[in-house]
Amino acid sequence: MFASLSTPILFALGGLAGLIILVTGYRMTGLSDQIADRTGWGEALVGAALLGAATSMSGTVVSLTSALDGRASLAFSNGIGGIAAQTAFLALADMIYRRANLEHAAADLANVFQAGLLLLLLTVPLMAFTAPEVAFWGIHPASVALFALYAYGMRATARLREEPMWHPVSTSDTRADEPEDDEEAEKPVGALVVPFLILLVLMGLSGFAVARIAAEISDRFDLSDTVVGATMTAVLTSLPELVTTLVAVRRGALQLAVGGIIGGNTFDTLFLTLSDIGYRDGSLYHAITADDLFWLTVAMMMTAVLILGLIFRQRKGIGWESIGLLVIYAGALAVQVL
Template sequence: MDFLLIIAGLVLLLAAGDALVRGAVALSLRLGVPAVIVGATVVAFGTSAPELLISVQAAIEGSPGIALGNVVGSNIANVWLVLGLPALITPIAGCGKDAHRNLWFMLLSTAIFTVLLLPGTIWWWGGLVLIGVTALMVADSIRHSMEMRAINGEASEEIAELEDVDPDMPSWKILGLITASLIGLPLGAQLLIDGARGIASEFGVSETVIGLTLVALGTSLPELATTLMAAIRAQADVAIGNVVGSNIFNVTFIIGAAALVGPMEVPHEILWRDNWIMVAAALTLAPFVLTCRRICRVAGSIFLLLYGAFLVFAVVG
């Protein structure tokens, strides 16, 4: 039954998150918000909505292991699984548009997150620091994108095309999508957390382990599916940018928002083990981006072995 709750929660979260992105993007374009701003804010925040609701709900219910485990485990999975598995199909370019700048943002945000973990509790002011990093990243993304548009003389509307959103979507449909998302997101988060707690209790493992493995893997499935399909179509070169952006939002916006709900005690295993594995995962990506090397099949295989070792270590360690 608990596994069914988790599956139902994940399906509901993914469907509601997609509805939120489509509805919010259509509304923003209808209101005349430039596509570049929509991409840096509405789309980015909307696609992080499922993870956000899980972590905030878990923080409210006093389950920091699920909240932090979801983020740390997702960031590890994003690098070693989401990039490793598609690399077996086709090599993934390690250097794309703005890759260097975004990589440094990811390493900086990971370092700040690590420093905030060290006292053993993330307080409200730490949440503000992380939210501030998110704001800086979004502002920089908007500034850089506008500069590039001015140089290239392009008025790109690729956001609407990418998200399969009709700028002329009827008002009733926009309202319906947003309403459905606002109902589905918290309900899906609650179902997933209840299922995770039940499994933790039934199998005698900590909520942190469930957050690091089952919950984190579930919330990484959309990125994995998208990257796999891109690899099959030989278009996986955008994968690294997606992973880096997701990892930044996870440790800044999501944990920042959860910390504003109340102090988050850091589980011992995350403080002294899993966070450092997350740091190692981020660093393994750096050489490919900084040297513009492709993630080949050998590297992809190593990434998958590292992720498998992490899962085993998290469960039995």
């Protein structure tokens, strides 16, 4: 369908899909904050489990659609490139939060644990890439391991919320996770979940359009699927994470902002599980290129820097970890593009 369209129309449709993704992500932030208040689950857990997974819907559809089309690099780099882009967005949020360092103010055990879980999950595809090619019904065991680790990690995160074994030191700059006292907070959970699900469907449809448009652009301009996936679709489908993070910071929901990024990144590793299932020409991990592996190591490096920042908790100003994240991401884009 998209092959018959002119290039300007193709880019216009891509921009429209991106706008829909942006607007739905904006609305999801407020709903997630209210759901966190009404359920008592907390901003960090809701950000990681609900908002993080929901805002990744468009990216999920892009990776799965690409894998079904046999485009392993596009499927892989979209997910991993999205993790790198979204982590860089957290650095931007730190820059606009002027009261204190964002990682200091949003101190929460669940976010630290989720970041560690993310780093663990990112080592799984690297191990699969370097190990002998094995697949059962076309699915690599690493894909099953990713899902199992993610499921266990989310369960452990909920347990940490209920029975934490340590607490971050509270300071005058630490922002506590407290329910908002407004009319919206009185809405029943069901009235919040239904519009949330509708937005989720819209985001998924937009992701499907982005996948088809990206594949057409890659073919039309003879571009590498890795470049398109890591720099175009990854950024486009990560727009919800950008807007939800900035909106959450503006609302004062700092744990939700940080948890949404980290939780979204953790969920994005499951792109690889779905992509491996959808890719029918063997193991996805052995169909990728060195350029795809490059973005995997970039995501791992940025996650490690984020973990150190969450633990160190610089109190004032833009965190050194934020500067480091932007430098790593900008350097990676320069290496990939140039």
